[in-house]
Amino acid sequence: MNIVYFGTPAFSVPSLRALIEAGHSVKAVVTKPELGRRAVPSPIKTLAEAMSLRVIQPHSVRTPEFIHEIRDCAPDVIVVTAYGKILPAGLLKLPPLGCINVHASVLPKYRGAAPIQRAIMAGERETGVTTMLMDEGVDTGAVFLTKTADIGEGDTAIELTKRLAALGAELLIETLRGIEQGTLKAVAQESAPSYAPPINKEDCRILWLRPAREIVNLIRGLCPVPCAFTFINGQRVKILKGVVSKLPNEDHRPGDVVKKDHDGLLIAAADGLVSIEELQPEGKRPMSFRQYLSGRVNAKEEILRVD
Template structure:
């Protein structure tokens, strides 16, 4: 059971390691692009390319969806970013159990946006864990853990890609232990934190924050949904996404949000941040030098 690109690597590894995939579940096709054409999920598309059966129920809570699941002849169920809550009748059906691959070091960052939240919080490490699923949100016993450093060059996308590969590599090892009956797991230890979904308003950049916090914020939201601010243009205000940044060792007495001399450097509430890659509304992403060539933000101008 999986939906986004993160889960494709997991499915590919399970197939490559020789497991018999009885059925693949994914979220229903959703409108995409300017034409809002119904398009299957990445997992759906990949599974079909392998000739696997794909099911896309609107709700796994529906009695008919549960009954169809329970009619499958399966040993175990692997869940990777599926996007639906599974009821007890589903979790209890597979003889060996249901197992989830989650992109954090639990109990830190339970929930929907663990990769983004880890960078936004300034965590130095994160990871992936295979856990035995329970009815609670990401509360199950941990079967296997892989750790990954978060660097100052990481964005949500680069960290996503590293964790997708790491997580996929754990699944065959975890399933081997599960088949041997050696996967009781360890209870999660520590105070849980929750990775709630990112809202558009939360993604707005507050230049009054310290430069380091803003760098975490920008990289943690790149490329999607993208940290943003407002740019004053001759045609009025326009939204500007910031996709990559770095903290400088400079100081400034300018008002937060003011562009300084020397590149696309912006004064903040504490320190100076350099914007490396940006994207104007309706335009392609640009490196800072190309953006500045447009003359839309001169030294002394402010981002809002």
């Protein structure tokens, strides 16, 4: 097939590589432009250039000039994997076989921009990947195929993203094969949907009034970016790893520092304790709590306040 591929983050990389390895002709790769003085190429741009593929980086996908540029590529199908922008009707209707999206959830659950993070944050034990025929809604198109994947108790967003990206690449090739052979038809979504809106700053702040398990799920779901955070003695600190402690909460108030030593920082939540094992103070590298204590003057005597 002739394909134009839309993608941006690391999640997009395995699917593009799989298309090339399967013998499809990728006429162009569309990715978001770099922004800012220290901007770096997206993972998908880096791979595309390494494969000597044509790269297009429009500031808008809605201009007649861009749509004409894609039409000139004569794609049989457009494949979209975590591109980061909504495609207009003019693009959706352009390829004869339509636009296929690889989405990191079992639709209609977790429609939207952050399905992996939101699934972990919600304490889900299972998720998956869906290929769908795109329409003008947000992840509302008819479904081709789905595959499920377990979410481990300790999985972080980066670990789950890698697994789902590999699963999505396999599912994409299987989907294209079924379309080519005429054995696969998209089926409308039927059950009640749930949503995965973009992560904002307020989503990332740890509220110690929440249950301990919810706080740990938040930390896992936002690791390594943008990261859950709290304030320790007024300093904003990212929390990279935390676990629910087996020790009982002996009537401590949420946010109380119950214990601090080289084994970790124990903080009271609504119904238990959370042990903070890895963190990152502003302007510094990630470190264990042991390293954090070692870098503070009078660490043993210092009273830590968390809020």
